[in-house]
Amino acid sequence: MLSTNSDVRQFLGSEVITTYENAKVVILPIPFEATTTYRKGCEKGPFALIEASDQLECYDDELKKETCFEIGIYTNPAIADTRNNPHISLEEMLEITEKTVSKLIADDKFVIALGGEHGITSGVVKAYQKALNEPFTVVQIDAHGDLRHDYEGSIHNHACVMHRILEMGLPSLPVAIRSISRFEADLIAEKQIPVVWDWDISNNTEWIDQALAKITTKKVFLTIDLDGIDPSLIPGVGTPEPGGLKWHDTLRFLRRLFTKFEVIGCDVMELAPISDSVVSEFTSAKLVYKLIGYYLLNS
Numbered sequence: 001m002l003s004t005n006s007d008v009r010q011f012l013g014s015e016v017i018t019t020y021e022n023a024k025v026v027i028l029p030i031p032f033e034a035t036t037t038y039r040k041g042c043e044k045g046p047f048a049l050i051e052a053s054d055q056l057e058c059y060d061d062e063l064k065k066e067t068c069f070e071i072g073i074y075t076n077p078a079i080a081d082t083r084n085n086p087h088i089s090l091e092e093m094l095e096i097t098e099k100t101v102s103k104l105i106a107d108d109k110f111v112i113a114l115g116g117e118h119g120i121t122s123g124v125v126k127a128y129q130k131a132l133n134e135p136f137t138v139v140q141i142d143a144h145g146d147l148r149h150d151y152e153g154s155i156h157n158h159a160c161v162m163h164r165i166l167e168m169g170l171p172s173l174p175v176a177i178r179s180i181s182r183f184e185a186d187l188i189a190e191k192q193i194p195v196v197w198d199w200d201i202s203n204n205t206e207w208i209d210q211a212l213a214k215i216t217t218k219k220v221f222l223t224i225d226l227d228g229i230d231p232s233l234i235p236g237v238g239t240p241e242p243g244g245l246k247w248h249d250t251l252r253f254l255r256r257l258f259t260k261f262e263v264i265g266c267d268v269m270e271l272a273p274i275s276d277s278v279v280s281e282f283t284s285a286k287l288v289y290k291l292i293g294y295y296l297l298n299s
Contacts, residue, residue, distance in 0.1 A: 009047070010075045011288070013054035016068040023074030024299070025292055026109040028100065030116040032080040032093045035157040036272075038239045043082050045271030045281075046114035050075065052278055053285035060293050062251070067293040076104075080120075090119065090156040097123030098130075101265075105131045110295055112288060115269035117238075118146060119156050121223045122164040124267055128221055129168055136219035136264060138165050138172045139257065141228035141250075143198075143241035145180040147187050158238075158270075166191065173214055175253070176201060176228040178243050198243045208253050212260055220257065222266040222291075226284060236280030238272050247283075251290055258294035266291055 010017050011027045020026075029046035036042060058066040079100050080093040088096075097113075101124050104111045113124050125138060140146070140162060147166070151157040155164070165172055178198035180188070188195055194214040201207045231240040233247055245253070257263065268291075271284050 009050050011050050011053045011073055012056060012058070012068050016058070016073060018072035018074050020074050023072035024110055025071055025073045025295065026104050026111050027073065027075045027288070028104065028111055028113045029076070029078040030080050030093075030097060030113055030120050031078055032082050032088065032116045032120055034082065034088075034090060034093075034117065035119060035152065035154060035159075036117055036238045037152070037159075039237070039272050041272035042115060042117050042238055042270050044273050046078065046116060048273040048281040049114055049268075049271055049284045049288065052281040053289065055282060056285055056289055060289070063293045063297060065293075067289065067296055071292065071296045073292065076100075080116075090154060093120065094123035094126070094156065098127045101127035102131060105265075110299075111265045112291060113265075113267035114288070115267065115271075117158040118161045118223075118225050118269045119158040121161050121267055121269065122156070124265070125165055125168065125170070125221055125223075128264055129170065132219070132264070134219065135170065135217050136221055137215050137217045138162075138170055139215070139220050139222045140172055140174045140225070141176055141223070141245065142174060142225040143176065143179050143227040143244060144225070144239065145174065145177055145184040145188070146225070147184040148181065149183070171217065173211065175211060176243075176245050179241050201245070201249070202243070208256055211253070212256060215261060219262045219264050221264055222254075222257065224266070224268045224287070225270050226268065226280075227270060234271075234280045234283050236272050236274040236277070238270050250287070254290065255294050255297075258298045263295065
């Protein structure tokens with residue numbers, strides 16, 4: 001059993017505290033930041049999101065239920081916390097992440113990891129790959145390709161995470177992409193990665209069906225870099241890009257994804273709070289709650 005430290009601030013606050021044993025969903029904060037290159041502060045993201053979640057209403061007006069009272073939600077103590085230990089290496093972070101997520105999977109928990117920088121995702125996904133005996137697709141909501149082989153001297157830079165996924169032999173579905181390098185464009189063409197470009201989404205009312213038709217596995221892992229969402233909705237990210245998914249398009253896509261496929265786990269990355277604004281963390285917290293709701297609906 002992982003720690004049940006009562007001092008850990010809980011997602012949705014004290015009103016819905018559930019013990020680890022009774023929880024089906026585990027929120028896993030990973031406040032690690034080492035390679036961000038524009039706006040800093042994503043190590044503060046997990047706790048800003050959890051704090052903002054205390055202001056959410058428990059009733060989901062779309063699903064017509066109080067999700068949190070129908071499924072146990074437990075908030076795990078943070079791991080790989082560079083706020084308290086800035087000397088944690090990328091390799092150490094990935095090892096800690098993989099080990100922790102592997103334990104949660106073994107305990108039959110549905111994991112939602114909160115970053116922290118996007119490089120964390122390769123450690124999360126590696127744990128799922130080791131635990132499962134079948135392939136799965138990594139669905140990536142993101143503004144950026146994150147397909148560079150290496151960046152600023154590291155293969156574990158946040159700009160390289162999807163290249164690491166590619167090396168694992170896992171298929172991916174990048175969604176809302178609108179910023180890539182020439183190297184990434186050539187790699188996408190060479191590997192025939194089925195990118196759902198942001199430009200095409202903006203001009204196509206059938207994009208969700210067309211996107212989901214590209215997934216060839218029964219199971220998917222969902223990674224959300226919050227800069228994949230329109231920055232007018234979530235401006236507090238490390239590298240904001242014009243365009244991106246609107247709120248209701250995001251929810252429609254996610255609900256269809258959870259309905260059509262078995263979503264085995266999720267992460268939500270790169271929230272970098274803005275001083276004197278709570279818009280980004282509150283919207284991100286609501287997005288996490290919607291993920292839990294869609295999981296409950298299809299579990």
